[in-house]
Amino acid sequence: MNTRIALTLVVLLVLAIPLLTQDGYFLQLFNIAILNAIVVLGLNFSTGWTGQINFGQAAFYGLGAYTTAIALKAGLPFIATPPLAAIIVIAASLALGVPTLRLRTYYLAMTTIGFGEIIRLVIVHWEPVTGGTSGLRAIPGISLFGFALEGQVQHFYLLAAGLGVAVLVAARIRQSSLGRAMIATRNSEIAAEQSGVDTVRTKLAAFMIGAVYAGLAGCLYASSIRFISPDSFSGTQAILLMTMLIIGGMGSIPGCLIGAVALTLLPEALRFLGQWYLVLYGLGVIAVIIGAPGGLASLAQLRFRQVSRR
Amino acid sequence: MSEPAMSEANVITARGVTKRFGGLVALDGVDLDVPRGIVQAIIGPNGSGKTTLLNALSGAAPADLGSIRIEGQEIVRLKPHRIARLGLARTFQTIRLFGDLSVLENVMVAAACNKPSSLFGIIAARPSQQHSETEIEQRAREALEITGLAARAEHRATQLPYAQQRLLEIARALASKPKVLLLDEPAAGMNMTESMTLLATIAKLKTLGITILLVEHNVRLVMGISDRIAVLDFGRKIAEGAPAEVQRNPLVIEAYLGRRHRHA
Numbered sequence: 001m002n003t004r005i006a007l008t009l010v011v012l013l014v015l016a017i018p019l020l021t022q023d024g025y026f027l028q029l030f031n032i033a034i035l036n037a038i039v040v041l042g043l044n045f046s047t048g049w050t051g052q053i054n055f056g057q058a059a060f061y062g063l064g065a066y067t068t069a070i071a072l073k074a075g076l077p078f079i080a081t082p083p084l085a086a087i088i089v090i091a092a093s094l095a096l097g098v099p100t101l102r103l104r105t106y107y108l109a110m111t112t113i114g115f116g117e118i119i120r121l122v123i124v125h126w127e128p129v130t131g132g133t134s135g136l137r138a139i140p141g142i143s144l145f146g147f148a149l150e151g152q153v154q155h156f157y158l159l160a161a162g163l164g165v166a167v168l169v170a171a172r173i174r175q176s177s178l179g180r181a182m183i184a185t186r187n188s189e190i191a192a193e194q195s196g197v198d199t200v201r202t203k204l205a206a207f208m209i210g211a212v213y214a215g216l217a218g219c220l221y222a223s224s225i226r227f228i229s230p231d232s233f234s235g236t237q238a239i240l241l242m243t244m245l246i247i248g249g250m251g252s253i254p255g256c257l258i259g260a261v262a263l264t265l266l267p268e269a270l271r272f273l274g275q276w277y278l279v280l281y282g283l284g285v286i287a288v289i290i291g292a293p294g295g296l297a298s299l300a301q302l303r304f305r306q307v308s309r310r
Numbered sequence: 311m312s313e314p315a316m317s318e319a320n321v322i323t324a325r326g327v328t329k330r331f332g333g334l335v336a337l338d339g340v341d342l343d344v345p346r347g348i349v350q351a352i353i354g355p356n357g358s359g360k361t362t363l364l365n366a367l368s369g370a371a372p373a374d375l376g377s378i379r380i381e382g383q384e385i386v387r388l389k390p391h392r393i394a395r396l397g398l399a400r401t402f403q404t405i406r407l408f409g410d411l412s413v414l415e416n417v418m419v420a421a422a423c424n425k426p427s428s429l430f431g432i433i434a435a436r437p438s439q440q441h442s443e444t445e446i447e448q449r450a451r452e453a454l455e456i457t458g459l460a461a462r463a464e465h466r467a468t469q470l471p472y473a474q475q476r477l478l479e480i481a482r483a484l485a486s487k488p489k490v491l492l493l494d495e496p497a498a499g500m501n502m503t504e505s506m507t508l509l510a511t512i513a514k515l516k517t518l519g520i521t522i523l524l525v526e527h528n529v530r531l532v533m534g535i536s537d538r539i540a541v542l543d544f545g546r547k548i549a550e551g552a553p554a555e556v557q558r559n560p561l562v563i564e565a566y567l568g569r570r571h572r573h574a
Contacts, residue, residue: 169433176432177422177446184408184419191406193390194368196423196486251410
């Protein structure tokens with residue numbers, strides 16, 4: 001019951017953001033935070049729940065974004081781009097996952113780092129199509145059923161709705177036998193297998209679902225921000241996404257949201273610190289890892305439990 | 311050489327099961343028949359190959375040679391989850407629970423064993439999916455009831471005391487509705503009272519018609535509960551039969567107590 005009230009409050013608070021600020025810069029920042037949250041929720045399937053270290057999430061994000069941008073520029077209607085982006089990332093995730101997820105330990109980490117670099121190199125060097133390092137500009141915007149979205153506020157609500165669906169799907173998967181199989185696979189691969197869980201298939205499903213999250217977020221990124229460049233999907237971004245997951249709380253849906261929002265907004269909020277920001281950032285990450293190994297979400301839960309016990 | 315009439319009566323039929331680790335022959339052509347509905351124990355001194363045999367049967371560490379059939383179906387080349395789905399469940403000597411899941415969810419993982427679900431069904435929350443989820447939960451709660459853990463359903467698995475964690479392993483194995491249940495030293499680390507609870511649970515499982523294969527180091531514990539006992543020593547089966555027979559077998563006494571009897 002308490003969680004339901006908390007959930008309602010959070011949803012209302014999020015929906016009220018455009019009422020509190022009309023500043024285009026802030027709204028754009030929130031929009032990017034929402035997109036990052038979707039990507040981190042996707043990363044949570046493979047890394048948070050299934051325990052497979054995945055550095056390919058930024059590349060899937062980029063793959064979805066570039067697929068969409070190129071398709072829109074070629075004149076395809078917006079409605080066609082989410083399925084297109086999804087198909088492309090599903091194909092890529094299967095090509096990566098099928099050979100590597102049979103092997104245990106860190107093969108996926110290495111493969112996905114390599115994959116990320118390949119995607120980046122292709123984007124940078126295939127200039128006629130991808131625009132190279134300067135990226136793609138003036139991407140046609142989102143238009144649904146003859147209604148074209150305008151302004152940051154409308155985009156904010158569309159992206160918030162997208163995040164809502166992403167959270168709902170993640171929560172349903174967590175409460176299903178697939179979600180339990182993912183966590184079982186992370187906790188003990190042998191015990192999961194002997195309980196009838198096909199761990200290879202489970203790891204592949206988690207990796208693929210996570211890639212679809214990133215691909216669809218990329219699709220929304222390209223069509224709502226309307227400018228993309230390779231920097232947004234680099235290896236640095238992959239590490240940032242992983243940091244969001246760790247800081248927010250591995251395996252926790254609220255944790256993914258907290259981590260993504262915090263690490264998207266903080267750099268801007270602390271911009272006045274100049275170069276000292278990185279020092280503070282590093283210290284902050286270390287403090288969270290030492291003080292709350294379960295991430296910021298675990299802190300919130302602890303507080304919540306103490307309150308409800310009284 | 312096949313005996314169709316025999317394999318019908320036996321849940322497990324193993325022939326010539328051999329497993330080598332480098333130069334060490336851990337299992338050397340072991341034959342084993344486990345008739346339906348009995349409690350079969352496998353005993354033997356440390357390093358005699360008990361757990362290796364169990365790992366070969368469950369597919370955790372497949373046999374190099376030989377044939378293992380569950381109700382006539384060959385399983386030697388199958389992955390562990392396929393073997394589990396064919397009706398062979400097991401527990402572990404060192405506890406392997408899913409620490410991030412609740413007690414109930416631990417059991418639900420295995421209760422979903424032969425209940426396929428589609429991703430689309432899950433995402434769309436289709437009625438068939440919700441129905442199967444209810445069935446899985448019900449099956450899991452039954453298993454918790456049998457093992458006396460029903461009151462602990464919402465706890466985290468790792469919050470349970472040690473002896474209950476062992477019972478939870480049994481509950482989890484039970485929830486997949488196995489034809490045969492492999493217990494790997496279930497009494498390890500338990501005190502007298504806890505061992506008694508365990509024995510009562512095993513007796514209850516037997517009345518439910520589940521065939522049990524029990525690997526135990528503690529011979530005394532095994533004698534009372536088992537219908538048949540097979541004795542392993544240095545990877546070979548040196549004796550098999552009713553508890554009283556096995557207890558008198560000079561080879562068994564020698565394996566456990568050394569060769570003092572030779573001098574007599």
